[in-house]
Every structure is written in structure tokens, then in C-alpha cells.
Amino acid sequence: MAKILIVDDSLTSRKILKGILETAGHEIVGEAPDGVQGVDLYKKLQPDIVTLDITMPVMDGIGALKEIRDVDPDAKAIMVTAAGQKSKMVEAVKYGAAEFVAKPFDEDQLLEVVHRVVEG
Amino acid sequence: MFGSYFGHYLTEQGIITADQMTEVMQAQKSARVKVGLLAVASGLLTEQQADKINMLQQKMDKRFGDIAVEQGYLTEEQVQELLDKQGEDYSTFVQTMVDKGIMTLSELTEKVEEFKEAGGYSDAELEALKSGDIDRIVPIFMKEPALSRLHKEYAAVVMRSILRFIDTDIRMEHIEKLKPFQGICGVEQKMFGDQMLYTGIFGDKPAILDIASTFGGEDFTEVNAESLDAVAEFLNVNNGLYVTAMSGEWIELDLEPPMMYPEQKTISSEGIAYRIQVYLSGKKVNIVFSLNTDVSVD
Numbered sequence: 001m002a003k004i005l006i007v008d009d010s011l012t013s014r015k016i017l018k019g020i021l022e023t024a025g026h027e028i029v030g031e032a033p034d035g036v037q038g039v040d041l042y043k044k045l046q047p048d049i050v051t052l053d054i055t056m057p058v059m060d061g062i063g064a065l066k067e068i069r070d071v072d073p074d075a076k077a078i079m080v081t082a083a084g085q086k087s088k089m090v091e092a093v094k095y096g097a098a099e100f101v102a103k104p105f106d107e108d109q110l111l112e113v114v115h116r117v118v119e120g
Numbered sequence: 121m122f123g124s125y126f127g128h129y130l131t132e133q134g135i136i137t138a139d140q141m142t143e144v145m146q147a148q149k150s151a152r153v154k155v156g157l158l159a160v161a162s163g164l165l166t167e168q169q170a171d172k173i174n175m176l177q178q179k180m181d182k183r184f185g186d187i188a189v190e191q192g193y194l195t196e197e198q199v200q201e202l203l204d205k206q207g208e209d210y211s212t213f214v215q216t217m218v219d220k221g222i223m224t225l226s227e228l229t230e231k232v233e234e235f236k237e238a239g240g241y242s243d244a245e246l247e248a249l250k251s252g253d254i255d256r257i258v259p260i261f262m263k264e265p266a267l268s269r270l271h272k273e274y275a276a277v278v279m280r281s282i283l284r285f286i287d288t289d290i291r292m293e294h295i296e297k298l299k300p301f302q303g304i305c306g307v308e309q310k311m312f313g314d315q316m317l318y319t320g321i322f323g324d325k326p327a328i329l330d331i332a333s334t335f336g337g338e339d340f341t342e343v344n345a346e347s348l349d350a351v352a353e354f355l356n357v358n359n360g361l362y363v364t365a366m367s368g369e370w371i372e373l374d375l376e377p378p379m380m381y382p383e384q385k386t387i388s389s390e391g392i393a394y395r396i397q398v399y400l401s402g403k404k405v406n407i408v409f410s411l412n413t414d415v416s417v418d
Binding site: 009010011012013015016055056057081082083086087088102103104106108109 | 171175178179285335336337345346349350352353356357359360361362363364367372373374375376377
């Protein structure tokens with residue numbers, strides 16, 4: 001089971017993610033509503049996995065991914081997106097995103113992705 | 121959905137009461153079996169296949185039957201058979217009205233003709249309304265001459281999302297050019313890239329709370345940051361589906377974070393923007409959108 005940090009500006013989205021992941025036995029070690037707070041929490045909490053929403057205020061998920069991978073090149077990040085924005089996905093892969101999940105969340109798919117990232 | 125339009129007409133004319141309308145719509149909602157369930161019950165799909173289609177449907181703006189055909193699980197004929205079994209919207213509405221003893225079949229037939237005349241619907245439009253097929257219904261209300269394909273596609277995506285995620289009892293009014301109006305509360309999200317799109321959902325408290333409660337999965341009773349966040353997330357997911365659809369047509373769009381407005385605001389635009397008034401189980405929300413024109417919320 002993994003220690004997970006959730007970074008998403010949507011409270012609704014964070015609640016849904018938290019519910020699915022905790023029910024499956026993962027531990028949510030922290031939550032942040034934007035990239036800047038997400039990076040700070042990542043440094044403090046050192047989670048096994050961080051989920052990063054791509055569209056966020058202050059600093060988006062791609063910006064947060066870059067900063068997190070700068071301080072921890074082995075960081076495992078799952079990018080969360082409401083849209084199949086090809087250019088953003090390419091950018092996220094370039095900066096080392098481990099996986100993608102799409103909103104609205106499908107429980108089975110989300111847990112499968114988390115499992116792959118934990119194993120990987 | 122036919123019931124939402126025709127039932128509204130009957131209520132407005134004082135032929136049935138609002139309570140009778142609510143009773144009929146609730147009975148129709150509970151009687152209508154989803155195509156996926158029918159397919160599993162008929163042995164045409166396994167539960168796993170139906171789950172996979174449901175999962176894919178969350179990610180793309182397509183109907184259950186269309187995805188089932190694309191995946192090679194069902195033929196188009198089988199999908200049509202299932203839709204026939206599910207029953208046309210009109211038939212199930214009429215059946216419910218008659219079963220509940222609210223009107224006789226001949227009274228209903230007569231009133232449908234009056235409804236057609238009053239709404240100015242053509243034969244084909246009436247048939248589209250009777251079918252309950254959202255893709256045939258939306259164009260009836262999209263007759264503003266200046267509307268582009270991107271506008272029409274956005275309206276279609278948002279109506280399909282409301283139907284899929286929020287409520288099956290929906291009725292849209294004819295699209296209109298935005299004139300300043302007061303929104304009690306709401307959310308907005310902009311998209312940028314190859315085009316700039318403004319999108320917003322504004323409404324009265326009951327409709328906004330309905331969207332929040334249904335999409336957020338909890339019973340919200342107050343318009344506040346939490347309930348508006350759920351509405352914003354609905355708009356975000358809807359816009360994500362639109363961005364994905366546009367990306368298939370080589371139009372790249374990015375989403376900005378949504379904005380929330382818990383207090384009354386005036387929504388206006390100096391350029392051409394559009395507004396669709398949509399009723400969800402009788403509660404009104406305004407869908408506002410524009411292409412390459414900003415909308416002010418003051």
C-alpha cells in the first residue's frame with residue numbers, strides 16, 4: 001500500500017480520489033489545492049506517489065511536476081486530467097510523469113494505475 | 121425527455137397540475153431501464169463488457185450503444201433492438217399518463233397536436249422530441265443564424281453531459297444571444313489555445329444545489345465554496361469532454377481553472393455570447409458560452 005499526496009484545486013475531486021484510494025488501503029498523507037503548496041508538501045512528506053491535477057491555479061500540474069522531479073528525480077507522479085490535451089500530456093511525459101488518469105475517475109482504472117506505479 | 125417538454129406545456133395550459141407532472145416524470149425515470157442493463161439482462165453483453173463501456177463512456181462524449189459497436193461487442197442492429205426494447209420516450213410518457221389515469225390516450229393525442237402547433241415544431245422536430253434522442257433534440261433549439269459549428273458542438277456536449285451526469289428530466293429553451301441578466305450564483309471556466317471559449321453555468325440556488333449534490337455525490341443544502349466546487353468540477357469534466365472532442369478535429373484547447381461566484385452577479389458581454397436556459401426537473405440554470413468574446417461577471 002502506498003503513501004499518496006493529492007494535489008488538485010477541486011475539493012470535490014480530492015474527496016473522490018481520497019475515498020477511492022483510502023478504501024483500497026492506501027494512505028493519503030496530504031492534500032494541496034495548487035502546485036506551489038503541492039511542491040512544499042511533497043518536500044515535507046516524501047510520499048510514494050503524488051497525484052497532480054494538470055489544470056490548477058497559481059502553479060499547474062506540469063509546473064509542479066518539474067519542481068518535484070528537480071528535488072526528487074525518482075518521484076512517481078500520476079497526472080490527473082479532465083481532457084485529452086495532447087500537448088500537455090506530451091509535456092508531462094517529457095518531465096517524467098509516470099501515468100495519467102482521466103476525470104471523472106473510474107475506480108478500477110485508477111487503482112490499476114496506482115498499482116502499476118507502485119510496482120514500477 | 122419528451123415528457124419534460126410536453127408535460128411543461130400541459131402544466132402551463134393548466135391541463136395537469138405541477139404535482140401530477142412531477143409524479144409522472146418520477147415514474148418515468150424509475151421505469152426507464154438503461155441500455156447497458158438491458159444488454160446484460162438479454163445476454164448480449166457480459167457485466168465486464170458493460171462496465172468497460174461505462175468506463176469508456178466517462179472519458180468520451182459518446183453513447184453507450186455507439187461505444188459497444190466500436191468495441192465490437194454489439195452490432196448496430198442489436199443496439200437498435202435494445203433501444204426499441206427500452207421504449208421511445210414518447211411511448212413511455214403516454215403509458216405513464218394513461219396508467220396513472222391523468223389523461224386518456226385520445227386526449228393525449230389531441231394535446232400533442234396542440235403542443236406541436238404552439239411550439240411551432242415541424243413533423244420531423246416533433247418526431248425528434250418523441251424519440252428522446254438528445255442528438256436530434258438539441259438542433260431544434262439551436263437556430264440562431266450566426267452560430268458556428270463550434271458553438272453547436274459545445275451546446276450538444278453540455279446537454280449530453282447534463283443528461284449523463286445530472287438529470288434525465290431536462291428541457292432546453294431556444295438558444296439566445298446573451299443580454300445582461302442576474303445570476304444568483306454560478307461558475308465559469310475559460311478555454312484557450314486555437315480558439316478562446318468562455319463557458320459558465322449560472323442559476324438559482326435550487327438548480328445549482330441539484331447539480332452540486334448529484335455530481336458531488338453528497339447532499340448540499342447551501343451555496344458555498346464546497347457546493348460550487350462540485351458544480352465547477354462538473355463544468356470542468358464537461359469542458360474536458362469538449363476539449364477531447366475538439367482535439368480529434370485538430371483544434372487544441374487548454375482549460376483554465378474554474379472560477380466560482382457564490383453571490384448574485386450580472387452576466388453580460390460586449391460581443392456576441394449565447395445563453396441557453398435549461399430546466400433540470402423544473403429548476404432553471406443558464407448555460408452561457410462564447411467563442412473569442414469575453415463575458416463579464418460583475
